[in-house]
Amino acid sequence: MLRWCFLFLLGLSCSLSAAPQVRVVGLFPNAAVLSIDGERKLVKVGQAGPQGVQVVRADSQSAVLRINGVESTHTLAREYASGGYTAPGKQSHVLPRGEGGHYRTSGLVNGRSMTFLVDTGATSIAFSEVHAQRLGIAYRQQGEPMTASTASGLTKAWRVKLNSVKIAGIEVLGVEAAVLEGEFPREALLGMSFLNRIRWREELGTLVLESKH
Incomplete structure (x- = not known):
C-alpha cells in the first residue's frame, strides 16, 4: 500500500x-x-x-x-x-495584419488617445495639423520649422518633442515627431522615432511590439 x-x-x-x-x-x-x-x-x-x-x-x-x-x-x-x-518583466503587444497588409494600433500621445498606422518607412511619428490640434500640441509656437519629404513631394512641417507615447503597456518618453502642414497624413504614422526605442518583429501574420526593459 x-x-x-x-x-x-x-x-x-x-x-x-x-x-x-x-x-x-x-x-x-x-x-x-x-x-x-x-x-x-x-x-x-x-x-x-x-x-x-x-x-x-x-x-x-x-x-x-x-x-x-x-x-x-x-x-x-x-x-x-x-x-x-x-x-x-517585459511588456508586449501583438497587432494583427489588417487590410492591405498594414498594421494599425490605438495608443496615447501625451495622455490623449490616438490611432496609428505603423510605418517603418517613416523616420519619425508624423501627424497632420488636424491631429496635432486635437492633441493640443503647440507645434507652431514650440516646434522647429522643417521641410518634410512625402509621397506627394516636399511640404512644410514642424519638428516637436512628445512627452510620451504609449502603445498598450509600452511607453516611450521624449519621442520626436513631425507635424505636417494641412490635413495629411490622414492617419497618424507610428514611425521609427518610436519603433527604434522598442523591439519589434513580424511573426505569423502579426507585428509583435516589445519593451526593451
Whole structure:
C-alpha cells in the first residue's frame, strides 16, 4: 500500500512539473497568439496549439484556454504554470495584419488617445495639423520649422518633442515627431522615432511590439 501511494505521488509530481509555460501575447476575436514554452503560435478557437493547449474562447479582452484538460481564463501577457500566474518583466503587444497588409494600433500621445498606422518607412511619428490640434500640441509656437519629404513631394512641417507615447503597456518618453502642414497624413504614422526605442518583429501574420526593459 505504501509503495502504491509513493508511485501515485511520484506520478502526480511528474504530471505537475510537466505543465507547459503558457503566455497569451496576442488577443483577437476567436483567436489568440500563444507562447508555449517559448514557441509562439496563432491558435484559433477550437484548435490546439503546441503541447495540446486549446483555445476555447477568445476576444480582445481575454482567452479561455484548456491546459491539460483544465480550463482557465487568461488576459494579455500573463503566464501560467503549476505554481500559478506570474506577470512577465517585459511588456508586449501583438497587432494583427489588417487590410492591405498594414498594421494599425490605438495608443496615447501625451495622455490623449490616438490611432496609428505603423510605418517603418517613416523616420519619425508624423501627424497632420488636424491631429496635432486635437492633441493640443503647440507645434507652431514650440516646434522647429522643417521641410518634410512625402509621397506627394516636399511640404512644410514642424519638428516637436512628445512627452510620451504609449502603445498598450509600452511607453516611450521624449519621442520626436513631425507635424505636417494641412490635413495629411490622414492617419497618424507610428514611425521609427518610436519603433527604434522598442523591439519589434513580424511573426505569423502579426507585428509583435516589445519593451526593451
